[in-house]
Amino acid sequence: MNKRTLSVAIALTLALSTGANVLAAPSASSSSTSLEQVKQQKQELEIKAEKMDNQVIQTMNDLENNKKSIASVSNSIKQTQANIDSVQASIESQQKVFNQRAKAMYTNNMSGYLGAILNASNLNDFISRVDNVGKVMSFDKNVVGDLKSKKEQLASGKEKLNNENNKLLALKSENEKKLAKLNSDKESAKNVIASLDAQEKSLEITDQATLKAIASAASNVSASRGGTIISSDAVVAYASNFLGVPYVYGGTSPSGFDCSGLVQYVYANFGINLPRTSEEQQNVGTPVSRDELKPGDLVFFGSPAYHVGMYVGDGQFIEAPRTGLSVRIAALDNRSDFTGGRRVK
Numbered sequence: 001m002n003k004r005t006l007s008v009a010i011a012l013t014l015a016l017s018t019g020a021n022v023l024a025a026p027s028a029s030s031s032s033t034s035l036e037q038v039k040q041q042k043q044e045l046e047i048k049a050e051k052m053d054n055q056v057i058q059t060m061n062d063l064e065n066n067k068k069s070i071a072s073v074s075n076s077i078k079q080t081q082a083n084i085d086s087v088q089a090s091i092e093s094q095q096k097v098f099n100q101r102a103k104a105m106y107t108n109n110m111s112g113y114l115g116a117i118l119n120a121s122n123l124n125d126f127i128s129r130v131d132n133v134g135k136v137m138s139f140d141k142n143v144v145g146d147l148k149s150k151k152e153q154l155a156s157g158k159e160k161l162n163n164e165n166n167k168l169l170a171l172k173s174e175n176e177k178k179l180a181k182l183n184s185d186k187e188s189a190k191n192v193i194a195s196l197d198a199q200e201k202s203l204e205i206t207d208q209a210t211l212k213a214i215a216s217a218a219s220n221v222s223a224s225r226g227g228t229i230i231s232s233d234a235v236v237a238y239a240s241n242f243l244g245v246p247y248v249y250g251g252t253s254p255s256g257f258d259c260s261g262l263v264q265y266v267y268a269n270f271g272i273n274l275p276r277t278s279e280e281q282q283n284v285g286t287p288v289s290r291d292e293l294k295p296g297d298l299v300f301f302g303s304p305a306y307h308v309g310m311y312v313g314d315g316q317f318i319e320a321p322r323t324g325l326s327v328r329i330a331a332l333d334n335r336s337d338f339t340g341g342r343r344v345k
Contacts, residue, residue, distance in 0.1 A: 038199050045193050048189055062175050069168050073168060077158060080154055084151060087147055088151060234270075235296040235345070236296060236310070238270075242257065242262065244326050244327060245257055245327045246327075247324070247325050252276075259320045259321070262319070263310050264276065278307055279305050281305070281308055281342070282342065284342060285342040285343050286343045288342065289340070289341070290338065294311065295311060296310065296345060300338075300339050300340055301335060315332050316329050
């Protein structure tokens with residue numbers, strides 16, 4: 001019987017105590033609490049997993065919207081660049097025409113603006129030509145100016161689009177990291193839930209197995225304190241009733257035990273009277289090696305013994321340790337001062 005099985009015995013002993021008076025009325029079950037804790041942890045993780053599922057869906061939707069926005073902005077950037085290129089080509093073409101006309105003013109063939117003015121036939125024609133040339137030159141300058149202004153506006157618009165695109169790319173990267181973490185957390189939660197699920201099933205199986213074992217043990221133990229063969233399971237189950245009872249120096253009752261007082265009290269319930277101290281108890285019964293230990297055997301520490309406990313199986317023993325602590329289950333492997341066991345029944 002391992003530690004978990006032993007803990008389960010407390011709850012099951014409660015149910016059986018009315019039918020077998022060798023089992024005293026125990027305290028509240030630590031096993032039920034363990035099983036309920038596992039169920040509670042599992043439920044909490046399942047709720048968290050559900051929330052993470054919802055966050056994953058939201059983040060995936062955000063990513064999809066990011067991609068659509070990035071595609072839209074990217075198309076706008078391309079179109080804006082095409083417009084800028086077109087305007088630049090118009091500026092260059094118009095500037096070329098303007099430069100050609102201006103240059104003509106300084107050539108000898110009199111073509112262009114200056115030629116148009118000097119070829120006037122009279123004063124009125126001259127004045128009219130000067131006015132027209134002025135209008136043409138002003139128009140050329142306005143056209144080029146408007147095109148440059150349009151180019152600047154397009155360039156500014158492109159810069160804004162690039163900034164927006166960079167923000168969207170950063171948001172996309174952030175959402176991708178968020179999604180990766182959510183999926184990782186979700187996978188971790190899934191693994192823990194699976195572990196808790198297995199633990200829950202194990203505890204439930206242990207509950208059922210221990211119920212049968214304790215019921216069988218109880219049926220084999222007589223209510224009298226005569227020569228009945230004592231079941232090790234019944235002794236251990238009875239001893240486990242006192243888990244959590246505080247250590248009291250010289251204590252020999254459920255209000256408080258010291259180490260030898262605990263094992264003395266437990267075996268007295270089955271008609272076996274043990275000496276009061278661990279040193280004296282070390283001389284009772286049949287010696288057993290560590291490999292031969294069975295549930296119910298006494299385990300001693302030191303020679304002469306200064307501490308005693310009761311072996312419960314799987315390398316564990318129940319003990320009343322010391323002042324400030326309570327009756328508990330401990331691992332025999334953690335004690336380097338084990339000196340031997342005694343079988344007293």
